[in-house]
Amino acid sequence: MSVLLAFAAAFLFATGTWLLLQRRLSRIIVGIGLIGHGSNILLLTSSNGRGLPPIIDSADPTDFADPLPQALALTSIVITFGVTVFLFAVGFRSWKLTHDDVVEDDVEDRFIARRRADRDVEESEAAEREHAVEEDRA
Amino acid sequence: MTGAFASALGADLLAADVTAPGSGIFDALVPMPVLLPLLAASLSVIFARLRNVQRVLSVVALLGVVVNNVILLSRVDEATGDAAGGIVVSQAGGWVAPLGISLVVDRLSAIMLVVSSLMLLSVLIYAIGQDSEERRFAAFHPVYLVLAAGVSASFITGDLFNLFVAFEMMLVASYVLLTLGGRAGQVRSGMSYIVISLIASTLFITTLALFYSATGTVNMAELAERIPELPSGVRTGFSLLLIAVFGIKAGIFPLFFWLPDSYPTAPNAVTAIFAGLLTKVGVYAIIRTQLLLFPMDAQQGKLLLVVAGCTMVVGVLGALANDDLQRILSFHIISHIGYMIMGLGLFTLAGVAGAVFYVVHHIVVKTALFLVAGLIERKAGSDRLSRLGGMVRSAPMIAVLYALPALSIAGLPPFSGFVAKFALVGAAIEAEQWAIVVVALSVSLLTMYVMGRIWSSVFWGESDDAAVMARLAPGVTRVPMLMTAATVVVVGLSLALLVFAGPLYDLAERAATDLLNPQGYIDAVLPNSGDVEVGG
Numbered sequence: 001m002s003v004l005l006a007f008a009a010a011f012l013f014a015t016g017t018w019l020l021l022q023r024r025l026s027r028i029i030v031g032i033g034l035i036g037h038g039s040n041i042l043l044l045t046s047s048n049g050r051g052l053p054p055i056i057d058s059a060d061p062t063d064f065a066d067p068l069p070q071a072l073a074l075t076s077i078v079i080t081f082g083v084t085v086f087l088f089a090v091g092f093r094s095w096k097l098t099h100d101d102v103v104e105d106d107v108e109d110r111f112i113a114r115r116r117a118d119r120d121v122e123e124s125e126a127a128e129r130e131h132a133v134e135e136d137r138a
Numbered sequence: 139m140t141g142a143f144a145s146a147l148g149a150d151l152l153a154a155d156v157t158a159p160g161s162g163i164f165d166a167l168v169p170m171p172v173l174l175p176l177l178a179a180s181l182s183v184i185f186a187r188l189r190n191v192q193r194v195l196s197v198v199a200l201l202g203v204v205v206n207n208v209i210l211l212s213r214v215d216e217a218t219g220d221a222a223g224g225i226v227v228s229q230a231g232g233w234v235a236p237l238g239i240s241l242v243v244d245r246l247s248a249i250m251l252v253v254s255s256l257m258l259l260s261v262l263i264y265a266i267g268q269d270s271e272e273r274r275f276a277a278f279h280p281v282y283l284v285l286a287a288g289v290s291a292s293f294i295t296g297d298l299f300n301l302f303v304a305f306e307m308m309l310v311a312s313y314v315l316l317t318l319g320g321r322a323g324q325v326r327s328g329m330s331y332i333v334i335s336l337i338a339s340t341l342f343i344t345t346l347a348l349f350y351s352a353t354g355t356v357n358m359a360e361l362a363e364r365i366p367e368l369p370s371g372v373r374t375g376f377s378l379l380l381i382a383v384f385g386i387k388a389g390i391f392p393l394f395f396w397l398p399d400s401y402p403t404a405p406n407a408v409t410a411i412f413a414g415l416l417t418k419v420g421v422y423a424i425i426r427t428q429l430l431l432f433p434m435d436a437q438q439g440k441l442l443l444v445v446a447g448c449t450m451v452v453g454v455l456g457a458l459a460n461d462d463l464q465r466i467l468s469f470h471i472i473s474h475i476g477y478m479i480m481g482l483g484l485f486t487l488a489g490v491a492g493a494v495f496y497v498v499h500h501i502v503v504k505t506a507l508f509l510v511a512g513l514i515e516r517k518a519g520s521d522r523l524s525r526l527g528g529m530v531r532s533a534p535m536i537a538v539l540y541a542l543p544a545l546s547i548a549g550l551p552p553f554s555g556f557v558a559k560f561a562l563v564g565a566a567i568e569a570e571q572w573a574i575v576v577v578a579l580s581v582s583l584l585t586m587y588v589m590g591r592i593w594s595s596v597f598w599g600e601s602d603d604a605a606v607m608a609r610l611a612p613g614v615t616r617v618p619m620l621m622t623a624a625t626v627v628v629v630g631l632s633l634a635l636l637v638f639a640g641p642l643y644d645l646a647e648r649a650a651t652d653l654l655n656p657q658g659y660i661d662a663v664l665p666n667s668g669d670v671e672v673g674g
Binding site: 020025028032035036038039040042043045046047068069072075076079080082083084086087090091093094097098103109111112115 | 299302303306309310313314317320322325326328329330332333336337339340341343344346347348350351356399459460461
């Protein structure tokens with residue numbers, strides 16, 4: 001059982017990571033969802049496995065299943081669900097604004113890179129001009 | 139670790155000792171920094187249409203939190219000599235530590251609570267004065283209060299899973315604040331911010347799952363007792379996982395890339411609070427977990443020093459390359475995170491004390507700088523260095539307000555930045571880590587250059603942009619009084635750090651002493667751990 005769960009978690013992590021590395025936001029969101037499921041399964045496997053329902057006085061406490069990881073997994077499912085929905089909303093807004101769901105590069109970074117490129121072009125043009133002047137003299 | 143819960147349940151329930159022993163009046167103050175803002179947030183939703191009621195609610199709630207935190211700090215710092223060593227613990231719901239969630243305030247938490255609540259209150263007043271996002275969106279006040287609750291919860295929790303919940307509270311609020319308005323730039327950078335934070339959160343859950351399967355607990359005090367029993371390889375792995383999880387939030391070297399892209403697109407006041415607090419919550423979490431859970435491992439000390447050096451250098455170089463005021467300051471945050479990590483990486487009393495002092499100094503000064511950047515943008519209508527100029531004549535007040543925190547962050551002698559850097563570099567020399575000393579000092583010089591560059595292009599010379607010149611002409615644009623007043627208060631606080639540098643450093647040193655002796659923390663949270671053997 002727990003070997004199966006371990007493989008399931010590994011598969012979810014692997015698929016999720018691959019999807020995360022894509023440029024389309026829709027795939028990234030699905031990828032995050034899959035990784036979230038993978039980590040929740042991992043949380044569940046961190047308990048002692050099967051056991052009786054942990055209700056006091058119903059049985060010997062040592063036969064109980066550990067309820068804590070289940071509670072933790074439930075909390076994290078709720079949180080991941082909420083945030084994913086918010087991400088969908090932001091993605092929808094982005095699609096309405098740009099009609100595209102490709103994640104763009106950092107605008108300022110491109111601005112700085114362009115400034116650098118412009119300066120390089122100017123420098124090479126200046127060098128060419130100087131070269132031409134020197135040739136004229138010769 | 140099978141049956142950890144079952145045996146805990148058996149042992150404790152049968153002993154009929156699951157309720158916390160006689161909680162005093164001060165224990166009741168512990169959850170207040172979280173409860174007050176949350177209560178105000180829910181009321182704020184009800185009064186969504188009445189902006190002035192919302193404003194009063196938020197200010198009153200945060201003022202209450204400030205008072206509450208100051209009382210907590212004074213109580214915690216009174217070394218009364220009892221076994222708890224001045225640590226105030228509140229067991230949520232009255233369940234004793236291994237079963238319930240412990241809320242713990244020691245000196246470090248109390249310091250962080252006081253500073254963060256002061257910043258939250260000042261920035262809220264600034265946002266009210268700014269009269270833009272805060273006025274247009276009914277969601278601003280409730281979400282801001284939830285952010286305040288999340289930040290406070292991260293500082294007081296003594297439970298690793300609860301720390302995750304606190305982080306999420308803070309992050310979800312920050313997603314909304316960052317994308318408030320839904321402009322194209324905000325949506326673009328907001329998406330990458332949310333995706334990165336979500337990945338960090340899932341990594342945190344994964345780490346928690348591994349922690350639980352190895353130790354059978356998520357209570358930090360109990361983890362601190364059990365982790366030393368693990369094989370050293372597993373211990374190092376756990377330590378690195380936690381550094382990675384919190385490092386994404388703190389913006390340390392290889393994990394900082396999202397920060398300068400996302401912060402500047404938020405509204406000014408929001409950027410100020412993000413810059414001042416959110417990254418520092420990550421730093422706090424690194425300091426807390428590394429010192430409490432992994433006390434004597436030399437390996438990650440070296441790693442942290444290397445990371446710290448890279449963080450400093452990359453941050454300051456990024457700040458040099460940029461032209462946009464907010465982005466320069468954002469890159470600059472990264473550089474200074476490096477100093478805090480450096481203090482921790484030394485793992486000495488002086489180093490940790492220096493790091494604590496640096497965190498306090500940086501929260502105040504960085505918030506001040508971002509608030510001033512907001513004033514500049516409001517006055518001149520632009521925050522590009524290449525378009526600004528000559529503001530020392532048209533806005534001398536803003537010039538003074540910029541100069542004081544800028545000199546402080548550059549580490550010039552009389553200011554708190556000098557005290558902080560001096561303490562850190564002194565600690566590094568003492569520990570004979572010469573490489574990091576050289577890096578820290580040269581980055582400090584570059585910081586001065588960055589601050590000087592902002593000064594000379596914003597305040598000196600002439601702007602060659604007609605639109606900016608028109609706005610800077612006398613009497614054309616007025617900066618709202620409340621914005622300036624809030625900035626003056628924060629700058630004043632940064633000067634107060636200089637006046638009270640001595641007592642504050644002593645306090646940081648006492649906090650560091652507590653941190654380096656985690657047994658006090660463990661005893662305070664688990665008073666019966668000697669009597670009741672839990673788990674097995």
